[in-house]
Amino acid sequence: MISLAGIPGFFSAAYFIEKNGRKPTLIVVLIGCAVFAYLYGTASSLQTLIGFGLGMQFFLFAMWSSLYAYTPELYPTRARATGTGFASSVGRFGSLLGPYIVAVVLPTLGNSGVFALGAACFIAAALSVAILGEETKGRVLEEISA
Structure with a gap:
């Protein structure tokens, strides 16, 4: 149910990308992701967990739509698919490292540290x-x- 907050995140990002530009929209949604990820990790009740989870999903979905609108435009036409694919593969490499990093951080810093x-x-x-x-x-x- 929390993921449903991503739907308005997509639409909001699309609107602000066209209104304010790709770069400022991406910066704002990344900061929003940071704020709500931190708050989600420190939630002390079910209500705050759900509220911060909704905010986090909103900004995460906005981030993805902003990122996929912005990244391809940074590469020349002859290298656009290669550049975007390479950038995506770097992200996939990060997703492989993530669980190992969490395994190190979790026992020492707990959920909020992660x-x-x-x-x-x-x-x-x-x-x-x-x-x-x-x-x-x-x-x-x-x-x-x-």
Whole structure:
């Protein structure tokens, strides 16, 4: 049921991507992911767990839709599929490492530590996009890849 909060996340991201641009939307949703992941990990009651879970799913789905709108535009046409595929494979590599990292963090820092680590990763991603990202809204793709 919590995943249903992702549906308005998709629509909100689509709206804000077109209104404000890809880069700022992605930064905001990554920060939202960080905040709600941390809060979800520190929830102390069923009500707060559900509330923070709803917020987390909203921002996670918004993040994915923002990411898949933004990433392909960063590569030149001749390398777009390869670049996007490579970026996706790096993410898959991270998903392989995740369980091992959780196995190390969980016994020492507990559930809240695992979610705090996840929140830190979202913040690192937001900073990376803020510092290294290039806004693509309203630009010709050939101009971006030049």
